[in-house]
Amino acid sequence: xxxxxxxxxxxxxxxxxxxxxxxxxxxxxxxxxxxxxxxxxxxxxxxxxxxxxxxxxxxxxxxxxxxxxxxxxxxxxxxxxxxxxxxxxxxxxxxxxxxxxxxxxxxxxxxxxxxxxxxxxxxxxxxxxxxxxxxxxxxxxxxxxxxxxxxxxxxxxxxxxxxxxxxxxxxxxxxxxxxxxxxxxxxxxxxxxxxxxxxxxxxxxxxxxxxxxxxxxx
Numbered sequence: 001x002x003x004x005x006x007x008x009x010x011x012x013x014x015x016x017x018x019x020x021x022x023x024x025x026x027x028x029x030x031x032x033x034x035x036x037x038x039x040x041x042x043x044x045x046x047x048x049x050x051x052x053x054x055x056x057x058x059x060x061x062x063x064x065x066x067x068x069x070x071x072x073x074x075x076x077x078x079x080x081x082x083x084x085x086x087x088x089x090x091x092x093x094x095x096x097x098x099x100x101x102x103x104x105x106x107x108x109x110x111x112x113x114x115x116x117x118x119x120x121x122x123x124x125x126x127x128x129x130x131x132x133x134x135x136x137x138x139x140x141x142x143x144x145x146x147x148x149x150x151x152x153x154x155x156x157x158x159x160x161x162x163x164x165x166x167x168x169x170x171x172x173x174x175x176x177x178x179x180x181x182x183x184x185x186x187x188x189x190x191x192x193x194x195x196x197x198x199x200x201x202x203x204x205x206x207x208x209x210x211x212x213x214x215x216x217x218x
Contacts, residue, residue: 029075029145034149038089038098055120064134069218176212195214
């Protein structure tokens with residue numbers, strides 16, 4: 001629960017401090033500008049709010065690691081929902097409006113997470129998780145999108161170190177193997193999820209794990 005709040009607060013703070021011109025810069029998500037990514041974060045915050053008030057009576061079917069589905073190919077930006085995000089982000093016209101909406105809905109999602117009972121069973125995507133596992137899964141979501149936010153904005157602060165470390169642990173569990181110790185947490189996440197290609201030296205260090213990458217999470 002602490003890592004969810006820490007990661008989410010850091011990401012929202014980074015967005016709030018962006019100058020307007022940065023919203024037109026590319027993000028680390030294929031086909032998305034920074035403004036598109038921020039619009040997606042608004043949708044994510046809404047999902048958190050919806051899920052935390054959607055109780056389930058059955059046993060959990062997923063946990064923080066198995067919450068993620070792994071696709072075979074990276075997104076291209078052509079998915080209908082991805083395209084909708086781009087149109088919706090453009091409709092805001094002024095970055096201050098997008099910042100306001102993220103702060104408004106994002107703050108509410110943060111408060112809901114702090115108030116949630118970790119043992120509460122909640123339903124989302126036709127699956128059941130405890131609220132604690134659901135919020136733990138979102139540490140990975142926030143951390144990866146924070147890396148996406150700063151991909152072409154080196155002057156902007158990146159995600160918290162503890163979020164990077166926990167996200168690496170989750171990605172290694174998803175992969176079923178550990179990344180080499182020579183990989184920083186950031187590099188493990190970027191290479192592991194296909195956000196950048198490994199160098200020849202990194203590919204050699206990955207060994208058999210290289211064949212499993214990238215892990216496209218959805």
